[in-house]
Amino acid sequence: MQIINPATEEIISELQETSKDELRRILDSLREGQKAWSQKSTKERLECIIRFGELIQLNVNELAKILTLETGKPLQQSLNEIKGAQNRVQHLRKNAEKWLAPETLVDSGSTHEKIVYEPLGVIANISAWNFPYNVGYNVFLYALVAGNSVLYKPSEFATLTGKQFEKYLWQAGIPENVFQCVVGDGKLGQQILEADLNGYFFTGSHGTGLRIAKTVAHKLVPVQLELGGKDPLYIMDDVSDVKQAAINAAEGAFYNNGQSCCAVERIYVSEKIHDEFVDAFVAEVKSYKIGNPTSLETFVGPLTRKQQIKFLENQVIYALNKGAILLSGGKEIEGKGYYFEPTVLTHCNHEMDLMKEESFGPIIGIQKVSSDKIALELMADTNYGLTAAVFSNDEERALHLLNQLNVGTAYWNCCDRVSPNIPWSGRNNSGVGSTLSTQGIRAFVQPKSYHLRSLPSEN
Ligand code: TXE
Numbered sequence: 001m002q003i004i005n006p007a008t009e010e011i012i013s014e015l016q017e018t019s020k021d022e023l024r025r026i027l028d029s030l031r032e033g034q035k036a037w038s039q040k041s042t043k044e045r046l047e048c049i050i051r052f053g054e055l056i057q058l059n060v061n062e063l064a065k066i067l068t069l070e071t072g073k074p075l076q077q078s079l080n081e082i083k084g085a086q087n088r089v090q091h092l093r094k095n096a097e098k099w100l101a102p103e104t105l106v107d108s109g110s111t112h113e114k115i116v117y118e119p120l121g122v123i124a125n126i127s128a129w130n131f132p133y134n135v136g137y138n139v140f141l142y143a144l145v146a147g148n149s150v151l152y153k154p155s156e157f158a159t160l161t162g163k164q165f166e167k168y169l170w171q172a173g174i175p176e177n178v179f180q181c182v183v184g185d186g187k188l189g190q191q192i193l194e195a196d197l198n199g200y201f202f203t204g205s206h207g208t209g210l211r212i213a214k215t216v217a218h219k220l221v222p223v224q225l226e227l228g229g230k231d232p233l234y235i236m237d238d239v240s241d242v243k244q245a246a247i248n249a250a251e252g253a254f255y256n257n258g259q260s261c262c263a264v265e266r267i268y269v270s271e272k273i274h275d276e277f278v279d280a281f282v283a284e285v286k287s288y289k290i291g292n293p294t295s296l297e298t299f300v301g302p303l304t305r306k307q308q309i310k311f312l313e314n315q316v317i318y319a320l321n322k323g324a325i326l327l328s329g330g331k332e333i334e335g336k337g338y339y340f341e342p343t344v345l346t347h348c349n350h351e352m353d354l355m356k357e358e359s360f361g362p363i364i365g366i367q368k369v370s371s372d373k374i375a376l377e378l379m380a381d382t383n384y385g386l387t388a389a390v391f392s393n394d395e396e397r398a399l400h401l402l403n404q405l406n407v408g409t410a411y412w413n414c415c416d417r418v419s420p421n422i423p424w425s426g427r428n429n430s431g432v433g434s435t436l437s438t439q440g441i442r443a444f445v446q447p448k449s450y451h452l453r454s455l456p457s458e459n
Helices: 020-039 044-057 058-073 074-102 131-144 159-171 186-194 206-219 242-258 275-287 307-321 372-380 396-402 437-444
Strands: 002-004 009-012 104-105 113-120 124-125 149-153 179-183 200-203 223-226 230-237 263-270 325-327 343-346 363-369 386-389 407-412 445-453
Touching: 002 396, 020 113, 020 124, 020 149, 020 179, 044 058, 044 074, 044 131, 044 159, 058 074, 058 131, 058 159, 074 131, 074 437, 124 131, 124 179, 124 186, 131 149, 131 159, 131 200, 131 437, 149 159, 149 186, 159 179, 179 242, 200 206, 206 223, 230 242, 230 372, 242 263, 242 275, 242 386, 263 275, 263 372, 275 325, 275 343, 275 363, 307 343, 325 437, 363 372, 372 396, 386 396, 396 407
Parallel strands: 124 149, 124 200, 149 179, 200 223, 230 263, 230 386, 263 363, 343 363, 386 407
Antiparallel strands: 002 009, 104 113, 113 445, 325 343
16 A cells, blocks of 8 residues: 655555455454453553553654654644644543443442443444544544454554554553554455454544444444534624634634544624624635645645545535635645645535535635524534534523534534543534543443342341
């Protein structure tokens, strides 16, 4: 498998793909390894995860360089991601033992009732390329602490990074037969679906997620899907600092080139402040430094996948045909690398796929609205349900809208944000199940209920 640098289109590495026979051997060894791993205490397993976190921290510069080379993520954002994702390790350090401890519910009289949380077994983690640290950690760290072994298949666009996870997990004391990173694309993914695993944890597109759910349905094992979104942001008329709101909204839309599951994908602005907002928004976007992702100054690098360029161009052309106005960007940047101009369109409406279908790139549509009621209808007009955001000075007014939206995450005066303290989950086409928080660890265990009755003593 060739690994291509999206900034230069040069081949940076060639890797041997995992064969079907190798996959079988790896799964046998993971099954064996899991037995001993699950017998260790949570504390012992956690110690390995903490050591892994320390090793990542020690090697952060080298790791950020690899991430930037293979995905095109600007170096500063690679550093941010690696450092930011460490909060999962810290959160597990604080909570994992408590979350995984047996719980006694009834401890009086002759009958005792308790729950013991047992690991699932060997789980598959089929992962994405856009934030490999965040989405990888969300699954494999929690699965490992809970006593599972993990078959990790990174995206074919983030394989070098995936191999680094393997290297440092092993160095941290996780046995080789407890974590294995396999190399390949969707074909290997398909073979994993056909193999005998105890759970499937996926991050990626809605189409692939659906296929995974259908393919493994007959196994009756847990399936968790973290998919994309078409996340709306509504700027209410009472926002006092319109310029700051525009800066924050633009960051939500263009950070990581818009390739975030919770990126702001469409913006609705009250007609009272629309023009002021758009002016500030476009000025902010035009100030972004575009270019070589290895420079710490760069904010917009290349897209990770070449095929996305055509897709984005089509969204722009279609929107223009339906009456949108282009205020910035709109096309591929000539020369080497998969660069696309940061693109802002106004006068958008829901006849445009730009406002309905996930873009996953540096492109945003803005629509003017005349009331909260209309904004709410438009925000709800989607098959996705990942996040929704409202910027307003009035919490009650913002929550009144957010409470009515069928989304896993609601933001007031913030956006494009994930925290280890609270669950990350999507609804409808955005997926099923939760990562992070208590729910995120419960995903990797199965409860066993004990009814323990002591018999009356003879005397
Ligand atoms: O996803 P794919 P990609 C979404 C976003 C984006 C899209 C494309 O919508 O536009 O995904 O990203 C493996 N059986 N998100 O192309 O194709 C594949 O090898 C088993 C949302 O990466 O779904 C990779 O490891 N596995 C998001 C993984 O699935 C298969 C993060 C994802 O690939 C397979 C990133 C198959 N038949 C992208 N086919 C989020 N929720 O954060 C492919 N794969």
